Amino acid sequence: MVGKTKQALAIVFLLAFAGYHTACFVQYRDFAKEWRPSKLVGQNVFWFARWKMFTGLSTYHSVPEFQGVFFEEDTQLMSEWTHLPMAEWYPARWESGYRWERPSAYGRPNVQVKFLELACDKSGAKAVRMVLHRWKATLGQREQPRRKYSQKELGGISCGNVSPGPKGVRL
């Protein structure tokens, strides 16, 4: 009897395990666009077993840079936009680069603002902004000359205004 109960529990567990993995896969492939599992529970929970590894083609390098403007006492004027060495101030790196190098960091204003505030704190600038440098990658060599170069501003803030902090409990 115990054996049968254990078997039944094992089957239920395996069905739940396989079901969740399949749900992640189905949503991932968007087989049926009208069926969105996320709608069932209000938010997307079917991503934890979803993998997309080095799938897309990206032929360009994209490098965000922080820049700041400073009040110059000598001239009583604001400076030009100046490079801020964020990598020296916040040196933690992942395989994907620095935290702010991820498109999910600079592509979401509520996330980006936190990194802009860090740049304000460290630099003492009056305003900071992020600029994205983009250029075509060159195969077969480590030197990557800036071919087909372009840049665009990703957003900025005036220092001194602080965005709301996390609402959770500070552990």
Added chain:
Amino acid sequence: MIDRFLASERHEGWGLARVLWVGAMLVTWLQRGLYFEERYTDAGATVLRSYIPVTDYYYFSPLGGWVTYGILIGSILLVAKGKWVRPMIGVALLAHMMLNFTEGMNFKGYDRLMFWQGICLMVAPGSADGKSTGMPVGRYCALITYFGLYAQTGWEKLANEPTWWEGLPLMYDMVHRNFGDMPLGVLISDVGWLMIPMSWVTLVFEAGFPVLWCFKRVRPWLLLAGLGFHLGILLLMNVPNFTAASLALYPVLVLPADYLRYRNGVLAWWARVRSPGNAVAS
């Protein structure tokens, strides 16, 4: 049929799998100890991300972060030692998740893979030491995880990125500023006659994995190809943690008897390599 499907087995591969999982977790988390406070505490940027906005519920001070990190490393070491294996895997997974969710930006694919592998180890027989007998639930979970891992990414490449057949994504991955830029990878990135077949092999291996695994004669070659695939990634690209995590449960992707056969074969080969004279004499 269910009796046969769930028949008890003793899979000695679990012992090696547990060691490899511990290794992958340690390789990953010891690196993250560098600049830890910037990564995981409010000494860096505490961001609110979608999916699960955990910083609405909790976030870490430097002290709280370090305590959680200490608990994580301690529990992994206890798993390595074989002490309270199941509860300690549970503790390690909880700390692993708490830290990753708080950071929000770099919850890597291999972090999620190591989570699922931890679940597989928790439902493995005994203390996942390869000495106990039990239902093969953990092995089935490992198979489901690897089928999903490879098939999703392979089928996505086939369905949505036709340039994989021309080798282009792989070529440009090799010169990616962060994921690539390894000397050998950069060197071969424009060698079409090498990169195009490598792309094809990647597509066939990933997309075909669940199907090819079902053929018993193909299975050892498939897993050998997987080993080569991940070691190749280690050599050519800058994603070492992914390689460590991906290979962790490979020992239990074969049947128990096959594992013993392959293991004994490798050990015999190693003995011959170490002392060729003895092998000739015997």
